[in-house]
Amino acid sequence: MEQLLSQITWWHWLVFALILFGVEMVTSTFDLLMASIAAALTAIFASVAPESATAWHVQILVFMFASVALIVLSRSVFPNMRKAAPEHPTxxxxxxxxxxxxxxITREFNGGQGxxxxxxxxxxxxxxxxxxxxxxxxRVVVDSTRSSMVIVRKA
Incomplete structure (x- = not known):
């Protein structure tokens, strides 16, 4: 297992970020979005940091800390992000x-209807x-509605 983990490179993190992003698009949890961003940040870290600082366990720690930090930040700074947008009343x-x-008025009102x-x-x-x-x-103003009829009064 350690031999497999020691071969992790920046593009593995990038693929992982894209997979997490794809799953996020299906589930809309926003937590996976933050984990996807953390994986992308880990990919950047793995590509620019010196090789001595990019051991697999360091990369996993960077991913874990970035994920937790982004999730906590998103839940505290953007608490309404998870709520559905209210529908417009009309x-x-x-x-x-x-x-x-x-x-x-286009037709006389006979029996109260026109x-x-x-x-x-x-x-x-x-x-x-x-x-x-x-x-x-x-000239009239619509006061209310009933079924497919409008109730009007003079303007």
Missing amino acids: LNKRMVQLVGQRGE QVRIGDTVWGAEAADGEGALNIGD
Whole structure:
């Protein structure tokens, strides 16, 4: 075993760093990312340090200390790195995105229902509670939504 370990060179560490990085891309733990960076730093150490200072046990110590230091540093300096980014509250919620938008009445409100043009789309609409008569051309604001209908009030 010692004979095998004594043949470790900088490119072994580089391959190990790439393998760890590949596994990190699949698992998203961020700890393997730090270990991958530590392996890359060990590869740099093994390539630039004098041969007398790059014995296999020294290389493994450099890797261990660098891994632990980077993991501790990443967990203390970047504690939120592991948290998933919150979803935007209206992402993929088309009807919710319409609340507050301004539009124009395109069809008379009969029985409390009509049509409103908001942007380049015509929506089925209902008058908000207590809203007076809404006529074609009136400017309205979307107060809320229900199913695929917008609830509007005069702007």
